Amino acid sequence: MLMTPGLALFYGGMVRAKSVLNMMMMSVACLGVVGLVWVLGGFSLAFGDSTAGLIGNLDHAGLRDATAVVGGDTGIPLQVFAMFQLMFAVITAALLSGAVADRARFWPFALFIALWTVCVYVPLAHWIFAFDGYVADAGGWMANSLGALDFAGGTAVEINSGASALALAIVLGRRRGWPQQPMRPHNLPSVLLGAGLLWFGWFGFNAGSALAAGAVAGNAFVTTMTASAAAVLSWLALEHRLDGRPTSLGAASAAIAGLVGITPACGYVDTFGALLIGLLAGVVCQLAIRLKYRLGYDDSLDVVAIHGVGGLLGMLMLGLVATDAVNAAGADGLFYGGGFAQLGKQTVAVLAAMTFAFAVSFLLAWLVRATVGFRVDAEVEAEGIDEAEHAETAYDFMPLSTTARLHDGARLHEGTTP
């Protein structure tokens, strides 16, 4: 719950002053929209009894059974588990907003998120997070039939948000003037504050995925810290080499890249594996950002490069550095004598998640664009989306020029309380 407002600050600081509220509102919209969709039926479709490993059912729609528990002897109430899983769904949706910064209309974005949660997030979460016998008798195909490893969301959260963001960025098109006009971040302290909240929340995200306060959770905690710390250092070192300075935006981005990379692996690798994943994430994600200028798609806040590529890296690295010494439910990767088998399973999961998320998101975004329109007018984009979409501006630069009025048009008199 801390992470989505943290993401709002992280993303809000990265856009221009004239669109910070719209950027933050997209995160708030996800808390509202995904929260409702999840309670009403999303959770049940993701974790209910499976049809062919593809989708759950509506047995838990409405989440009204306060006595149900999950996983037999864990004793975790179903409602608690549903709320924990909801936070993954919310932040994944909110991540997508980074690809459409400065140019998406508010209500069409909210509509897209509602459709996307049902059609993209829910099936993917079912595939990888729904295990046989945990909430329902039959779970998802990736988790059970395939045996791919994903501890805290490399597929359903990271690769999913990256691939879906790419689809959104392509359907919406570039911001006007990108990449010629400067669109530099307007508030880097906000970016760092947001990154800090995300980093903190991520411990709950990763260690919490052990669903018990034991050794596996402890290991996930340590590997999460190790990877993000390593990513900060490798990112800054490469940045200094390429651009001449280590930057604060680089440090904030690096922490997120490291956290993304370790997310699928945190419960299945030891500290050495985490260190390797973190170091690589700081280098690979940064190089991936530079690619968007070559390929020409405007993924404004680099969701594809950080979440898509970072998630891909973490999932594939699992095939190399996973070790069942830290978690009996895991497997041995190539470096630990497990051969190529796990790497193969990881590759299948990655390809399936990427293809599915990109294709369905592209279709949904196209549908929203064709029916209600997705982008703001050129004039609004130039003058500031905050004022046009929300009738607000984040900062009062010229207090002398405002006059207060009641909404019905009556002028406020001195001493009148609005």
Add this chain to the structure above:
Amino acid sequence: MILVTAIVKPFALGEVKTALERLGVLGMTVSEVQGHGRQKGHTEVYRGAEYNVDFVPKVRIEVVVDDEVADKVVDSVVAAARTGKIGDGKVWTTRVEQIVRVRTGERGGDAI
């Protein structure tokens, strides 16, 4: 009467103010401004993308003084604001025709 206008680096404001007070100049008007001279701003890098910041922050100081101290005022502003590096700013003078103190209606040198 002479209007002395100085555009200097923001951090030089304190020293310029002290120097002017030492000369007995009591009032001044200070504004935050942006601009560039020959050096043309500077470059910032965000996630590998370079942005040229064309206008850099400066401070504009305006004081009106009697003709006979104008040169001294200019000299002390220049001495206080100089770092020797590019972007230190400019100082110029303008002849002022009339000056009135709003409170009392005094005019000319008495109003300074």
